[in-house]
Amino acid sequence: MINKDLNQYSDFFSAYTELRMQENRNNRISMVNGDVMGNSISSSSGVSSRVYKEGNWGFASNPDLSDSAVEYVVQSASDNVRFMNDRNKIQCGFILPDTCGHYEMDLTTQVSRNSQKQWIDFLKDIDSYIQKKYSHLTSRTIVLAGLDMEKSLLTSSGSTSYSMTPRGIMYVSLNMEKNGEPVELMDVFGGLGQLEDHFLDPTQFYSDIDNLADHLSRKADGVYADAGTKDVILDADLAGILAHEAIGHTTEADLVLGGSVAGEYMGRQVSSELVTLIDYANSVDDKTCPVPVYIDDEGTPSEDTVIIKDGELKSFMHNKDSARHFETKPTGNARAYAFSDEPLIRMRNTAIEPGANTLEEMIAAIDDGYYLMKSSNGQADSTSEFMFGVPLGYEIKGGKLGNAIKDTTISGVAFDVLKTIDMISSDMTWSSGGMCGKKQWIPVGMGGPAIKCQVNIGGR
Amino acid sequence: MPSQYWGSLADLRDAEIPDYCIEQLVKAGADKAQCVYSAGEKKELNVDAGEFSLFRTTANHGISLSVIKDQKKGSLSINKINQDDIDEAVVTVLIMAASSMPDEAYDISENQPAKSFSKGPTEPELEKMYNRMEEFMDFSGSTFPTTIIEQAIMDFSAGTSYYRNSNGVAFDETGGSYSFSAMFTSKEGEDTSSFNSAGFSSLDMDTTLHKGGSIERLLKESAEHVRTKPVPEKFTGEIIITPDCIMNFIGFILGNISDYRLIAGTSLFRESIGEAIANGLLTLHSMPLSDDLSGGYFVTGDGYEAGNATIIDQGILKTFLLSLYANKTGFERGPNSGGSLIIDPGKTALDDIIKSVQQGVLLSRFSGGSPSDNGDFSGVAKNSFYIKDGKIQYPISETMVSGNIVDMFNNIENISKDIVNFGDEIFPWIHFGGITVS
Numbered sequence: 001m002i003n004k005d006l007n008q009y010s011d012f013f014s015a016y017t018e019l020r021m022q023e024n025r026n027n028r029i030s031m032v033n034g035d036v037m038g039n040s041i042s043s044s045s046g047v048s049s050r051v052y053k054e055g056n057w058g059f060a061s062n063p064d065l066s067d068s069a070v071e072y073v074v075q076s077a078s079d080n081v082r083f084m085n086d087r088n089k090i091q092c093g094f095i096l097p098d099t100c101g102h103y104e105m106d107l108t109t110q111v112s113r114n115s116q117k118q119w120i121d122f123l124k125d126i127d128s129y130i131q132k133k134y135s136h137l138t139s140r141t142i143v144l145a146g147l148d149m150e151k152s153l154l155t156s157s158g159s160t161s162y163s164m165t166p167r168g169i170m171y172v173s174l175n176m177e178k179n180g181e182p183v184e185l186m187d188v189f190g191g192l193g194q195l196e197d198h199f200l201d202p203t204q205f206y207s208d209i210d211n212l213a214d215h216l217s218r219k220a221d222g223v224y225a226d227a228g229t230k231d232v233i234l235d236a237d238l239a240g241i242l243a244h245e246a247i248g249h250t251t252e253a254d255l256v257l258g259g260s261v262a263g264e265y266m267g268r269q270v271s272s273e274l275v276t277l278i279d280y281a282n283s284v285d286d287k288t289c290p291v292p293v294y295i296d297d298e299g300t301p302s303e304d305t306v307i308i309k310d311g312e313l314k315s316f317m318h319n320k321d322s323a324r325h326f327e328t329k330p331t332g333n334a335r336a337y338a339f340s341d342e343p344l345i346r347m348r349n350t351a352i353e354p355g356a357n358t359l360e361e362m363i364a365a366i367d368d369g370y371y372l373m374k375s376s377n378g379q380a381d382s383t384s385e386f387m388f389g390v391p392l393g394y395e396i397k398g399g400k401l402g403n404a405i406k407d408t409t410i411s412g413v414a415f416d417v418l419k420t421i422d423m424i425s426s427d428m429t430w431s432s433g434g435m436c437g438k439k440q441w442i443p444v445g446m447g448g449p450a451i452k453c454q455v456n457i458g459g460r
Numbered sequence: 461m462p463s464q465y466w467g468s469l470a471d472l473r474d475a476e477i478p479d480y481c482i483e484q485l486v487k488a489g490a491d492k493a494q495c496v497y498s499a500g501e502k503k504e505l506n507v508d509a510g511e512f513s514l515f516r517t518t519a520n521h522g523i524s525l526s527v528i529k530d531q532k533k534g535s536l537s538i539n540k541i542n543q544d545d546i547d548e549a550v551v552t553v554l555i556m557a558a559s560s561m562p563d564e565a566y567d568i569s570e571n572q573p574a575k576s577f578s579k580g581p582t583e584p585e586l587e588k589m590y591n592r593m594e595e596f597m598d599f600s601g602s603t604f605p606t607t608i609i610e611q612a613i614m615d616f617s618a619g620t621s622y623y624r625n626s627n628g629v630a631f632d633e634t635g636g637s638y639s640f641s642a643m644f645t646s647k648e649g650e651d652t653s654s655f656n657s658a659g660f661s662s663l664d665m666d667t668t669l670h671k672g673g674s675i676e677r678l679l680k681e682s683a684e685h686v687r688t689k690p691v692p693e694k695f696t697g698e699i700i701i702t703p704d705c706i707m708n709f710i711g712f713i714l715g716n717i718s719d720y721r722l723i724a725g726t727s728l729f730r731e732s733i734g735e736a737i738a739n740g741l742l743t744l745h746s747m748p749l750s751d752d753l754s755g756g757y758f759v760t761g762d763g764y765e766a767g768n769a770t771i772i773d774q775g776i777l778k779t780f781l782l783s784l785y786a787n788k789t790g791f792e793r794g795p796n797s798g799g800s801l802i803i804d805p806g807k808t809a810l811d812d813i814i815k816s817v818q819q820g821v822l823l824s825r826f827s828g829g830s831p832s833d834n835g836d837f838s839g840v841a842k843n844s845f846y847i848k849d850g851k852i853q854y855p856i857s858e859t860m861v862s863g864n865i866v867d868m869f870n871n872i873e874n875i876s877k878d879i880v881n882f883g884d885e886i887f888p889w890i891h892f893g894g895i896t897v898s
Contacts, residue, residue: 032720032723032724033723033724033725035561035563035565035723035788036533036560036561036563037720037723037785038535039533039534039535039556039557039559039560040534040535040536040537040556041535041536041537041552041556042536042537042538043537043538043539043540044520044522044537044538044539045539045540046520046539048518055511056512056513056514056515057513057514057515058514058515058516059514059515059516059517059518060516060517060518061517061518061519061520062519062520063519063520063521063522063539063540063541076517080515080516080517081515083515083586083590084512084514084515087512087590087594088511088512090511090512091511115555115559116534116555116556116559116560117558117559120559120560120561124561138724138725138726139724139725139726141724175724175726175833181833181834182726182728182833182834183833184726184832184833227860227898254508254509254610254611255610257508257509257608257610258508258509258608258609258610258611258643258644258645258655259608259610259644259645259646259647259652259653259655260645260652261650261652264650321513340518340520342514342516376829376830377829377830379827379828381654381655381827381842382610382645382652382653382654382655383652383653383654383857385654385827385840385842385857385858386827387827387828387829387839387840388829389828389829389830390829406832406836407829407832407836408838409828409829409838409839409860411839411840411858411860413858439611439613456858456860458838458860458862
């Protein structure tokens with residue numbers, strides 16, 4: 001446990017200062033073909049401080065949580081900013097926007113905690129079900145992973161916060177051979193909450209596994225996608241990664257300052273008028289998002305950032321320093337992964353707003369194209385050019401679903417692709433287990449409705 | 461600030477802490493036990509959007525425990541180093557092992573002579589780090605004025621790690637090194653290049669940063685990539701993959717000769733020891749002990765003194781990179797934990813290889829999905845150039861390259877004698893045929 005209340009340390013502050021105590025706790029069990037390949041827990045805790053003065057930052061962290069360690073860390077961060085101030089005087093006189101808020105959130109499960117044996121038994125049950133029902137598979141991998149992020153924060157502006165944000169995930173990967181070649185498919189389950197909030201009853205996942213095995217079987221018999229620019233439906237997984245990777249990153253203010261193409265687009269029509277794209281702070285329609293943030297790690301109360309409204313680029317995501325630069329308000333997007341990490345501008349829960357169509361209407365509207373369901377990974381660029389792996393999809397012929405397709409990729413320039421969106425489904429689904437890498441890895445929420453658009457699809 | 465210890469640990473030296481852990485684990489009933497205690501500090505300077513922004517100092521330490529009891533295994537790591545937490549961790553990790561399932565393959569390394577290893581400095585030259593960063597910013601600003609250094613990070617990390625197990629293995633490793641990385645984008649008006657990044661590690665600060673790794677070349681190419689166009693047509697041709705990009709493809713081979721795929725039974729190369737898996741031009745080593753690299757390691761994760769290894773010798777697969785646990789596959793444990801890769805250079809100058817290309821792409825960055833299990837891949841050629849009739853023609857965008865990695869390595873046309881030393885790896889340029897470009 002970390003101290004929830006850090007107010008006792010405010011006397012250590014002499015300039016703009018953030019003080020954070022944090023503990024990350026992990027539990028990870030992996031089972032491959034019925035053998036326990038990994039069975040580990042870990043915890044990492046410590047205190048960090050970041051001090052701002054004359055346009056420079058100093059940061060220090062230590063794993064010790066004692067009062068003397070807190071004092072030492074604040075002093076070290078102050079020494080570090082002095083080191084910078086003595087050498088770099090270009091930014092003298094910069095003052096950060098002042099923000100203040102208070103919030104406490106504890107999402108610890110309300111049910112009794114499972115023992116490690118119960119989790120291993122849970123995995124054994126799932127594994128046995130797969131082995132018995134799908135004996136033709138060449139391998140099966142199941143991973144259970146829990147992450148608790150517990151943080152407390154005090155800033156010299158008076159902000160205080162405490163949060164315990166858990167995530168519980170299960171990965172299931174199935175592998176088979178077809179004509180001597182391996183074919184693989186994976187799905188992810190769970191999300192916000194501890195493992196107990198998602199995985200108490202293995203039988204609840206049998207139908208999901210049946211579904212995964214069915215898709216794998218169809219994929220093994222699948223066809224290569226025809227290469228070229230095609231009408232496609234990107235289901236929530238892919239629409240979410242498009243929103244996050246290809247648009248979201250280009251509108252993070254630090255990447256805008258680093259030269260991203262979105263820097264030139266503010267106030268312009270950048271997509272179809274059907275598109276409103278939001279980085280939600282903590283909830284949508286009173287439903288909690290996968291990564292709820294109420295006060296960010298700079299002490300700024302978090303608010304939704306409406307990046308695109310009815311097709312027009314409206315806002316970037318900011319921390320205090322970028323808000324100072326752009327002469328606007330910070331948006332509460334500053335987040336750090338570990339106690340030893342400084343807050344960076346990070347997305348929270350990024351999605352296109354749902355529209356008015358059903359998935360069935362969207363499929364019926366395509367004569368020759370693809371319904372693309374899952375993403376394996378994704379990369380995007382400062383130009384918004386993107387590439388996503390697609391491990392699961394189906395042909396659409398004459399408005400109807402056809403053969404499954406083999407692994408493929410889609411690519412395009414996201415701001416161009418957004419202009420081709422002409423249908424958006426009315427439902428909204430968050431992906432489980434989204435992680436984003438940008439100096440530090442951090443959990444993010446990605447998802448949304450399905451969108452109908454045009455992209456380049458790779459063939460053989 | 462020194463690490464704080466309480467209770468009876470207050471009198472222990474760092475090296476004795478893992479001894480204490482092993483003693484407690486065995487006393488508590490572990491059949492076999494392993495402990496790694498490590499402590500270190502990092503000092504890091506950051507530039508953001510072209511300006512110095514942050515000086516960061518992080519200290520950490522941690523203990524990782526693994527126990528085997530009744531052939532069941534549990535692992536635990538904490539970064540609280542005091543007697544109460546360690547004693548609690550000992551109890552918990554044994555409960556974890558008892559909770560698990562037996563596997564005859566669980567084991568720890570057998571007794572080996574105790575050794576201490578060291579490499580690199582243990583204290584940074586902080587003033588020199590700052591001056592080198594300032595020099596780099598001046599150089600990039602004056603030489604490539606259209607290029608924005610989105611972020612540059614220079615750090616010095618040093619630490620000590622102590623490996624102990626209940627078979628009496630005792631290895632100590634101490635070391636430190638500098639690393640530098642930069643991410644950059646070039647911009648002229650509304651024309652923006654793709655971002656690119658480059659970096660290297662070093663044991664000293666004697667080299668001007670832009671001369672390290674591929675940094676100066678990639679900065680120059682970034683400035684040229686502000687205006688790009690697609691390749692003129694779809695074609696099956698050649699690609700020359702730069703040292704900056706080759707790991708995207710080597711990684712697939714390494715994945716197929718490492719624990720997970722061989723244990724799961726999905727490796728494409730499970731029957732390939734002693735067989736050709738690449739053209740005879742390719743020789744790939746894993747050399748954690750190489751003096752040519754600033755990186756490397758002396759002790760493997762499963763508790764053995766690391767050795768250098770040739771993984772692929774003139775196209776022939778010589779060894780898997782398996783841990784002790786992967787003995788269950790029936791194959792031998794590998795000589796090290798992988799990494800520290802070196803590909804032998806060829807005999808032809810890069811310029812001459814480019815001259816030999818009829819139609820192809822010089823691939824500097826690959827933005828692609830994970831390859832299929834059979835090695836099929838496709839992705840976007842980033843920061844790359846179109847080659848026609850032996851000459852680099854222009855920087856390209858919106859260009860896909862696709863093929864099969866297994867076929868590709870069997871179709872190596874040439875390997876350059878030019879190499880890049882990144883500190884952790886040394887790679888040449890490799891020229892492949894039979895790639896689809898669209």
